[in-house]
Amino acid sequence: MIRLHVPQPLSAGSAVAPTLDQSRYLTQVxxxxxxxxxxxxxxxxxEWRCVVAEVLKKGVILRAQQQARPQAYGPDLELIVAVVKKARVETIVEKAAELGAKRVRLAITxxxxxxxxxxxRLDAIAEEAAEQTGRLDVPAVDEPVKLEAILDNWQDGRRLMFCDETGGAPVASAINGPGPWAILIGPEGGFSPEERDRLRSLPFTTAVSLGPRVLRADTAAIAAMTLWQAxxxxxxx
Structure with missing residues (x-):
């Protein structure tokens, strides 16, 4: 069945007005x-079962009938990824949504x-991926921030899985403690020596290896999230 993400409150009998683009998708596609x-x-x-109540010249009106599933959330996992080429960032955001990330944070290294x-554009990609995968929320996508600022303002209690291309422990043995967690993926060319030294010195950071091959950022993000999920x-x- 078609799934649609909307910002309006949902309850029995409530009217929902999708955006114009969403309305065109429902009626024309x-x-x-x-x-x-x-x-x-x-x-x-x-998640609510709705019906199309009215088809207007500019949009549609939906009517909520009954709740199909109560609200639920996935694991408390954030993905922090250095900004790379546009197409690869879009892939990363899409796959992060599919793999259950709560939030995607873009870093400038x-x-x-x-x-x-x-x-x-990235918000739309995350929303579409959430609709297609059956999750009941849409991951937030933050605008780019310098990596040093992200580390300076780190959230108490959240642990960071730092994917270090120079080596680290296997994921399965390195992240056996409680969460919440974040995963950090570096840029093309890797982290600078100064960034790597700081990351390895932080008490909340765990350096991990993604294997013997050098991975592109999008592949590394998918691999790291898959290993963490497993x-x-x-x-x-």
Whole structure:
């Protein structure tokens, strides 16, 4: 069944007005008509079965009928990734949403050299991935911030899995402690010696290895999240 993410509150009998683009998708691409059903979620009120109540010239009105699933959240995992080329950043955001990340934080490192980032485009990619994968929330995507500022303002209690291309412990043996967690992926060319030294000196950081091969940022992000999920995540639910 079609799933749609909306910002409005959801409750029995509530009216929901999708955006114009969403309305066009429902009526022109999916060919929904008045009375047709779909699933809607907002990240707060769970997933609701809705029907198309009205088809207007500019948009549609949906009517919430009953809750299909109560609100639930995945593991408390953030992905921090150095900004790389636009297409690869888009892939990273899409796969992070698919793999259950709560938040994607974009970092500017000493070796960052990449295209301009469009947050609206990345938000749309995260939203579409959430709709397709069945999750009940959409991961936040933060605008780029210098890595040093992210580390200076680190959240108490969150541990950081630092993927170090120069070597580290295997993921399965390195992250056997409680979360919440974050995963850090570096830029093309890797972290600078100064960045690596600081990361290794921090009490909340665990350096891990992703194997003997040098991986591109998007591949490294997918591999790291997969290994974390297999070790600490919600895949056994």
């Amino acid at each position: 999916m060919r929904l008509k008045a009375g047709d059903a779909l699933l809607v979620f907002n990240g707060v009120d769970g 000493q070796r960052t050299n990449a295209d301009r980032i469009r947050l609206d 070790t600490m995540g919600d895949w056994e639910r």
